[in-house]
Amino acid sequence: MKYLRLCEFYEKIERTSSRIDMTNLLVSLFKETPPDLIDKVVYLTQGKICPDFVGLEFGIAEKMAMRALVYAYGKPLRDVEELFKKLGDLGKVAEKLSSMKKQMTLFVAKELTVSQVFSTLEKIAKTSGEGAQDQKIKLLSGLLTSAKPKEARYLLRTVTGRLRLGIADMTILDALAMAFAGGKGNRPIVERAYNLCSDLGEVARVAAKEGLEGLRKFTVRVGRPIRPMLAQRLSSAREVLSKLGGVAACEWKYDGERAQMHKKGDQVWIFSRRLENITDQYPDVQEYIRENILADEAIVEGEIVAINPDTEEFLPFQELMHRRRKYDIEKAMKEYPVKVFLFDALYVDGQDLTSKPYPERRKILEQIVRETDRFCLSQMIISNDVEEIERFFEQAIEAGCEGLVMKSIRSDSIYQAGARGWLWIKLKRSYQSKMAEPIDVVIVGGFAGKGKRAGTYGALLCAVYNPDRGVFETICKVGSGFTDADLQTLPNILEPYKVDRKPKDVDSKLEPDVWFEPAKVIEIIGDELTLSPVHTCAWGVIKKDAGIAVRFPRFTGRWRDDKGPYDATTTSEIVEMYRMQLKKIETE
């Protein structure tokens, strides 16, 4: 098959915005493609050479692509740059240069074939290490010398990741169903195959060669990511409960990276939500999986969360970005440790669990996981009580989670790979109160530190003053923002105020390791003020059975020695701040 033919289809697809036209064009393209090439054509049409989980990328930035153009067309770099500025699309630049090419070649170029283009693109992607840039440039310019202007346009767009034909995976599935599986009515069978293998090329090949029969034979395979089940979203626990039939499994929705973890003997794979292979980013998680999944073969799902190793507090999702690098992973691993919270099992020792109901999957998960400090099951309760769920929700938010995922526990609560159905429903906050300024809080308790913080405090229990009641109401546990020097001096500073039991004027539901007489005032700031079932500040004022807490609190470094405990921020000020800053969260 000629590459030019493929480019002609690209051009037609590009010109239409109707999904029906696009699907029909794909159907004719697929029917015209020899079955041995169909996977390659599908990848190329998506601007790829393999499914995402293989993790093979072209690694050609704009600058490099321009150098290939210089090489192929014998134009000075500044001319190419100039043209790029004018046309804004390297594909068009290549097309233009190709059509006004002056440097002849020794032999009349043979027409490019799809397999030749594919194998060269594959070589480009696989070239790495020293001298890889030059090698990639040469391979690309080699293709360009044989390419007609139109082919040059699409080649450049492909290697720079800008093919963008606007074809969704679902459109390809439709077209495959129509071309090879007896029509659109059989789309679910095609889609099921895709959901289980996450590889459109493979689905296309099996569809073209074996038809419906072949597609029906797809099963879960360890090492191959399954397209994740997604959740719908509602904004109140009551609504969710009624949608799920009055009772639900409620899990904390951790603010981390969703990970699908595969284990086969000693071999381990970790895939991201987008099914990229992220195994190398998490050597620590690999080890947890090897040691703590008590099955030879398993596919489990969980959330990887960054934590502060000194305080065990969750850190925001962004901290995980430190793991998104190729070098110094060992260092990142030490500086940004993670904790894994497992929430599902899709496959265990030869058994495909995706068609089992959630409670059964969770039970199997519990059986095959040995929980440790860093590798455990997600916080979960099964409840039919709106108030209990709301408390659980607030607790999750305060701990740094995004909310809850509520899951059906009925007999039909299967794992719907690749689907966003109503079996799982996210419960996120619809309001949040950003914290604009720091507050002054009184230290009323201390939690013993571990590890690096052994001998000092891991976190301090802090309170604001409620003059109406004449008591100190807790508002947060703060462990972040302290320098090593701060930490060293903490025990000495606080020693004089240590008391045996909870002071009478402190209102707290938490039991710290050490109580302090309300005396020392520090300045803290947080990301927001949030409702809390744990902290007593303004208890019941905003909401029944809830107080207000600071989310992601940290010490600003200022000891307010100029302030006495009664000069600390007051409860009514906190309530005012909460109300002033309360804003509806834009739904994503």
Place this chain on the structure above:
Amino acid sequence: MFRALFHDARTWRYVVDAISTLVDEGLFKATEEGLRLRAMDPSHVAMIDFEMPRDAFDEYECEGEAKIGVNFDEMKKIMRRGRSGDSLELIHDADKKRLILRFRGKSVRTFSIPLLELEEEELPEPTIEFKGLAIVTAKALNEAIKDIAITSDYVKIQMTPDALILTASGESGEVKVEFTRESEALLDLDASEEISATYTLSYLQDVLKVVGAADTVKLQFSTNMPIRLDFNLPGGGRFTYFLAPRIETE
């Protein structure tokens, strides 16, 4: 098995230098007749056809055919260590998958590099009907190209029945180098009509790295057609270079 001894290591230094500008890797083929290499650059603009016949070597042993795939960057580094007066011994060690390069001079220095497993490319010789031929000294051509490089990235080569003319023009000015029948550097000229073609200078500059090993160059071309350069090497060796033209159309 293949082993050969060549009396002047420097010849190889220049040859390998020139080849390395065209391709990163390549395949020498040793047969009973001699050693050959044919290589084309990835963009198919230029091609080298190199041949050192068995008689050019002082000693030559080859049974059957040996394919010697090398990385020219590596080989270049070694060849640059050849000193004046050194002879070069080439040995193909098929068992250890090594090419052994040995300089024999004031001392014996032995290098070896791993052999690459390369697929043999089928490269036909371009078929071109040449309308003109000139032979100039290698040195003079090299100087002429250096003159041109001052002004432009391209060179226009013209041939009339009486002269070989190289011209260029650029933003900074113009340059013209003439070899007439009176010029000492022009050894032969044969053109029945006036012909001209333009070539990319950088390719010529690259291949002229071989001039250190050659006395004379034979140029052959036709209007807007590839040029063929034949550098004669000591002992009957041949280094042929084909370069496709640039066509100025607007």
